[in-house]
Structure formats: structure tokens, C-alpha cells
Amino acid sequence: MVAISMTWSLPSLTSSKLPRVNRYPGMAFATVNKDTATLGVKVTEGLGNLPKVVLTSSHGSEAELYLYGGCVTSWKVGSKDLLFVRPDAVFNGQKPISGGIPHCFPQFGPGPMQQHGFARNSNWSIVDSENVDGSPVITLELKDSPYSRAMWDYSFQALYKITLDKKSLSTELKITNTDKTAFSFTTALHTYFSASVSGASVRGLKGCKTLNKDPDPKNPVEGKEERDVVTYPGFVDCVYLGAANELYLDNGLGDIISIKNTNWPDAVLWNPHLTMEACYKDFVCVENAQIGNVELEPEKPWVATQQLSVG
Numbered sequence: 001m002v003a004i005s006m007t008w009s010l011p012s013l014t015s016s017k018l019p020r021v022n023r024y025p026g027m028a029f030a031t032v033n034k035d036t037a038t039l040g041v042k043v044t045e046g047l048g049n050l051p052k053v054v055l056t057s058s059h060g061s062e063a064e065l066y067l068y069g070g071c072v073t074s075w076k077v078g079s080k081d082l083l084f085v086r087p088d089a090v091f092n093g094q095k096p097i098s099g100g101i102p103h104c105f106p107q108f109g110p111g112p113m114q115q116h117g118f119a120r121n122s123n124w125s126i127v128d129s130e131n132v133d134g135s136p137v138i139t140l141e142l143k144d145s146p147y148s149r150a151m152w153d154y155s156f157q158a159l160y161k162i163t164l165d166k167k168s169l170s171t172e173l174k175i176t177n178t179d180k181t182a183f184s185f186t187t188a189l190h191t192y193f194s195a196s197v198s199g200a201s202v203r204g205l206k207g208c209k210t211l212n213k214d215p216d217p218k219n220p221v222e223g224k225e226e227r228d229v230v231t232y233p234g235f236v237d238c239v240y241l242g243a244a245n246e247l248y249l250d251n252g253l254g255d256i257i258s259i260k261n262t263n264w265p266d267a268v269l270w271n272p273h274l275t276m277e278a279c280y281k282d283f284v285c286v287e288n289a290q291i292g293n294v295e296l297e298p299e300k301p302w303v304a305t306q307q308l309s310v311g
């Protein structure tokens with residue numbers, strides 16, 4: 001069993017004019033297999049005995065996330081899971097979880113450190129949870145540690161707020177420089193969507209400058225996207241610079257998913273095709289990304305939001 005220490009404070013009172021909120025700020029909290037005091041937020045034991053949080057909205061939607069990697073692994077509206085976890089994903093707290101919404105931070109990659117940085121294979125903690133009109137909200141935190149410092153020697157705080165609504169899953173990522181010197185980073189939300197790859201397509205990328213990482217990720221080929229509708233006919237690994245604030249994914253399974261963002265300037269489409277023969281037909285990645293370096297001065301924050309919603 002995984003024990004997580006708990007520090008509660010009293011729930012805040014709400015006026016009748018405010019949305020109905022029950023809120024529980026605190027340190028990483030709750031013992032596995034216990035309900036937290038926040039409606040719709042349950043900390044439990046997931047695969048590999050890793051701490052998992054189940055979010056249940058009063059509207060019937062459900063999401064799951066692992067503290068390891070701060071990774072949302074499931075988002076269900078009705079009985080359908082709109083996210084995908086690869087069959088080769090491991091839940092051992094050693095390797096990043098391959099699926100759901102992994103973080104790439106502080107490097108999208110390739111670059112000097114491991115491909116997607118360290119946030120997706122670090123343990124995040126819970127710092128806050130609340131329920132707003134039936135929608136559970138949880139905030140995770142990651143701070144520098146000896147593990148992160150060995151790769152990137154800076155003090156930082158990452159706060160990741162996840163809100164589950166009736167038909168949407170929203171995230172806000174806030175990176176704060178808590179160091180004495182400026183640092184720079186790149187980042188992405190490497191979202192794996194369930195899909196039928198032959199029917200999947202993305203709208204909203206026409207006109208973007210592209211960096212095609214196929215065949216050589218270290219020497220991407222520059223181009224411009226001319227298509228209204230971008231498909232995944234084979235191996236796809238392409239960066240779209242200056243992408244729109246809203247993309248539409250047709251997952252080929254009967255759903256159009258809107259992918260809205262603020263301050264994620266770029267996007268990445270990825271499907272490994274035959275290099276992952278066992279599962280490539282069942283997912284596509286559409287990633288909100290920040291490909292250029294963000295230069296962050298001490299005490300300054302960088303904030304970006306993503307909202308996934310389905311009709």
C-alpha cells in the first residue's frame with residue numbers, strides 16, 4: 001500500500017452568489033483506497049501499486065491520473081475513453097507512462113537531456129482539490145529534486161490544475177522560476193487520443209510553418225502546411241509552429257474533439273506507424289507544445305491552458 005501524508009485545512013465557506021465549491025488545500029494527501037473529503041476526488045492504488053486519482057463529475061464523466069508523471073491516463077465521457085494508453089506502457093515508477101497526457105518538461109526534445117525531460121518520470125504531489133458545481137478539480141505540484149537537479153540544475157515549481165467537466169477536461173500548467181537565476185525550457189502535453197488511425201484527421205493547421213522530424217528528428221525539414229485536413233497516412237512526426245488556438249481532431253471513431261489552448265503556441269502530430277505495429281492503428285497524438293525556448297526570470301511564472309472537449 002502507498003501511504004501519502006495528509007494535511008487538511010478547513011473547507012472554505014461560500015456565499016450563495018458564488019459557484020458551489022468545496023475546497024481542500026493541503027499537502028499530498030489521503031491514504032490509498034480512501035475517499036478524500038472533496039466530492040468526486042478519490043485517491044486509490046493504480047497499476048503497479050502507484051497512487052492514482054479518480055475524478056468523477058456529477059455529470060457522469062470520469063478521469064484518472066497517476067501522481068507518477070502527473071499523467072492523466074483516462075478521460076471518459078459516457079463509456080468511451082477518449083485517451084489512449086499504449087499496451088506496452090509500464091507502471092513501475094521507473095519509466096514514463098506511455099499514454100494519456102504525459103508532460104514533456106523542461107525539454108520537448110531531442111536535446112541535451114533525456115528525450116522529453118524529467119517531469120513525466122517524477123512523482124508529483126497533490127496540493128489542492130475542490131469541487132465546483134459538481135466538477136472535481138485537483139492541483140498537482142512538482143518541484144526540483146536531486147533527480148531533476150542532476151539533469152537541470154534549477155529551482156522551479158510546476159503546478160498542474162486539472163478540471164473535469166461534463167464534456168471537457170481542462171488543464172492549466174504554471175511553471176514558476178524559484179531560482180536566483182533565469183532559466184529556459186521547452187515543454188509539451190504529449191496527448192495520446194484513442195483513434196482509428198485510418199479515419200483520424202486534424203483541422204486548424206493550414207498555413208503553419210512545419211518542422212518535419214521524419215526522417216531525422218535532429219535535423220527537421222522546414223515546410224509549410226497546405227492542407228485543411230491533416231491525416232496520418234503513415235509514420236507522422238511533425239511540429240507545427242504558430243498553430244491555431246483551437247484544433248479539431250476527428251478521431252475516426254465518431255467523435256470530434258476540440259483542442260483549445262491559451263499560450264501553447266505550437267502543436268505536434270505523431271503516429272509511429274509500423275514502428276509500433278501492435279498499437280499504432282488505435283491512437284494518434286496531437287500535442288500542444290512550446291517548441292521555442294521560454295526564458296523565465298526569477299520569480300516569474302509561465303502559464304498555459306488546454307481544454308479538450310467533445311460534442
Ligand SMILES: O=P(O)(O)OC[C@H]1O[C@@H](O)[C@H](O)[C@@H](O)[C@@H]1O
Pocket residue numbers: 098099115116190213217237238268270287
Ligand atoms: O516518449 P513516447 O511517449 O514514446 O513518444 C515519443 C515520440 O514523442 C513525440 O512527441 C515526438 O515528436 C516523437 O519524435 C517521439 O518519438
